[in-house]
Amino acid sequence: xxxxxxxxxxxxxxxxxxTRTALHGISLDVGRGERVAxxxxxxxxxSTTAHAVLRLxxxxxxxxxxxxxxxxxxxxxxxxxxxxxxxxxxxxxxxLRIGFVPQDPTVSLNPVTRIGTxxxxxxxxxxxxxxxxxADRAVEELRRAGIDRPELRxxxxxxxxxxxxxxxxxxxxxxxxxxxxxxxDEPTSALDVTVQRTILDHLDRLVAERGTSVLFITxxxxxxxxxxxxxxxxxxxxIVEQGTPAEVLDAPREAYTRALI
Numbered sequence: 001x002x003x004x005x006x007x008x009x010x011x012x013x014x015x016x017x018x019t020r021t022a023l024h025g026i027s028l029d030v031g032r033g034e035r036v037a038x039x040x041x042x043x044x045x046x047s048t049t050a051h052a053v054l055r056l057x058x059x060x061x062x063x064x065x066x067x068x069x070x071x072x073x074x075x076x077x078x079x080x081x082x083x084x085x086x087x088x089x090x091x092x093x094x095x096l097r098i099g100f101v102p103q104d105p106t107v108s109l110n111p112v113t114r115i116g117t118x119x120x121x122x123x124x125x126x127x128x129x130x131x132x133x134x135a136d137r138a139v140e141e142l143r144r145a146g147i148d149r150p151e152l153r154x155x156x157x158x159x160x161x162x163x164x165x166x167x168x169x170x171x172x173x174x175x176x177x178x179x180x181x182x183x184x185d186e187p188t189s190a191l192d193v194t195v196q197r198t199i200l201d202h203l204d205r206l207v208a209e210r211g212t213s214v215l216f217i218t219x220x221x222x223x224x225x226x227x228x229x230x231x232x233x234x235x236x237x238x239i240v241e242q243g244t245p246a247e248v249l250d251a252p253r254e255a256y257t258r259a260l261i
Contacts, residue, residue: 001071002029003181003213004053009066009083011045011052011237022048024237025066030181035207035214037228039221039260045237046217047103050185053215054100055082055090070097070181095122099174099212101184101203105166109158115142115169116154122177137176145172146202164195171203175210182207185217200227221261225249233257 011023023045030036038046051057053068068082070093082090094100102108110118119141120134129137135154142150145168158166167188174182184203188196204227207214218224224231225245232242233256241254252258 001032001073003032003034003071004030004215005067005069005071006049006053007067007069009049009052009068010064011048011057011061012064013058013061021064022061022237023052026234026237026239027066028232028239028242030213030215032180032213033211035216035227035229036232037216037218037224037230038232038234039218039224040234041219041260043236044234046219046234047185048237049234050100050183050215050217053082053183054094054098055087056100092126095174095179096126096128096177097180099177099179099182101167101170101174101182101187103186104190105158105163105170106190108170109166111158113157114154115156115158115161119154119169119172119176122173126177128177138172141172141176142169144206145169145175146199147172163191164199167191167199168202171199171206175206175212178210179212181213181215183215183217186219189219221249233260 007027008025009023010025013020013022038049040046052063063083066083070080070082072079080089116135116138119138123129123134123137139150139154142153147153147165147168188199216228228245231245231248233240233248235256241248241252241257248257249261252261
């Protein structure tokens with residue numbers, strides 16, 4: 001059974017004659033415990049897909065069709081269509097059932113709030129812990145994310161950490177609520193190759209330990225081949241091909257995929 005089921009999803013930017021369609025009725029699934037990578041060139045619609053799942057699109061964008069259904073089976077609740085659900089319903093699953101690792105920690109972390117407070121915020125928002133309990137769990141999550149001296153780091157501000165450490169903080173924030181699904185939007189693209197591999201290896205271990213499903217956005221086919229159970233290739237807001245890494249990379253059916261390789 002799919003944890004996340006996207007059907008005929010359409011997203012448009014602008015209004016009236018200036019409207020531009022960014023996603024053209026895309027459909028894909030993410031199974032429980034499955035790692036799905038969306039790959040494509042810049043402007044292919046892969047990041048728009050990630051943000052649409054979380055209803056975090058910019059003000060100029062609109063979900064104009066389709067469904068994004070989150071299964072409620074494991075939670076003992078009804079399925080939730082994230083396209084038509086109320087804002088309150090969507091907020092109730094963000095951080096708790098769906099974690100998000102954004103692309104750039106420089107703009108994603110609050111520069112005037114201590115690291116520990118930002119990691120603990122998910123627990124506080126969803127009423128999962130007292131302030132003291134949340135602070136302790138934040139330190140432990142920083143440790144699990146591979147941050148050295150987490151007690152010290154929790155008291156520091158983002159500018160006091162390296163780029164790699166800040167990215168690990170975003171991973172800690174995304175996973176502290178033990179979500180069923182992790183959406184990662186090019187989470188290491190701003191880092192050098194060595195740091196990128198170290199962080200991705202660690203992220204793989206963390207999600208494997210928890211059985212977390214992953215929807216991973218990347219422009220790097222090598223990353224997708226190494227880390228995904230299934231690859232979805234996008235171009236100009238459409239899915240052109242999808243399958244296992246062997247199917248997509250060793251025997252691509254579409255000319256666009258062959259050019260991308």
